Amino acid sequence: MSLEAMLEMTAGGVAKIQLKGKLDAGTADDFQKRIEEAAGHKAQRIVLLMEGLTFMASAGLRTLIFAKQKMGATVDIYVIGAQTQVIETLEMTGLNHSVVIRDIYDPAEIEKV
Numbered sequence: 001m002s003l004e005a006m007l008e009m010t011a012g013g014v015a016k017i018q019l020k021g022k023l024d025a026g027t028a029d030d031f032q033k034r035i036e037e038a039a040g041h042k043a044q045r046i047v048l049l050m051e052g053l054t055f056m057a058s059a060g061l062r063t064l065i066f067a068k069q070k071m072g073a074t075v076d077i078y079v080i081g082a083q084t085q086v087i088e089t090l091e092m093t094g095l096n097h098s099v100v101i102r103d104i105y106d107p108a109e110i111e112k113v
Contacts, residue, residue, distance in 0.1 A: 003027035004052070007034045012111050015043035020052030023060035031060065035067045046071060047110060051081035056089055064090075068098055080105045 004020040005027075015038035023031055038046055046067060067077055077099045079090070090096040102109075 003030050005030045005034045007037050009038070009041050009043070010111060013042065013044035014047055014111050015041060015045070016047045016049060016105075018049045018052070022055040022057075023053060023063070024055065024057040025059040028059035028063045031063045032066060035063065035070060039070050043071065043075065045076050045078065045110060047078045047080060047105065048082075049080050049105065050083070050086060053082065053086060056086045061089065061093055061095060064095055064099065076100055078102060078105075078110055 002021050003023055004018070006018045008016045008018070010016065017031075017034045017038065019031065021027065035046070064077070071077070079086075079099050079101045081103060082090070082101065087096070087101060090099065090101070
C-alpha cells in the first residue's frame with residue numbers, strides 16, 4: 001500500500017497533514033515534501049492526523065526528526081489518532097518526548113494562540 005499525505009493549512013497557521021497507508025522508505029519522501037510545504041507556509045504548529053496510518057518504519061521516524069529540525073524548537077508537532085503500533089514505535093525510540101500525542105484532534109487546544 002502506498003502513502004497518502006495531504007496538507008491543509010488553517011488561517012491560524014496550523015499545518016494539518018493527513019497520513020493514510022504505510023510510511024516507509026518507499027513513501028517517506030512524500031511525507032517529507034508535505035513537511036517542507038508546511039515550513040514554506042511558516043506553520044506555527046504541525047498536526048499529523050494518523051488515523052489511517054497502518055505502519056511506520058524507521059524512514060518515517062527519520063522524517064519526524066527532520067520535521068522537528070526543519071520547523072525549529074518553537075513549533076509543536078501533534079500526533080493525532082495514531083495506532084498502537086505507531087505509538088509503541090515512538091515510545092521505543094524516545095520520540096514521544098519530542099511530539100505531543102493525542103487520541104483526537106481538539107481545535108480548542110491546538111489552534112489556540
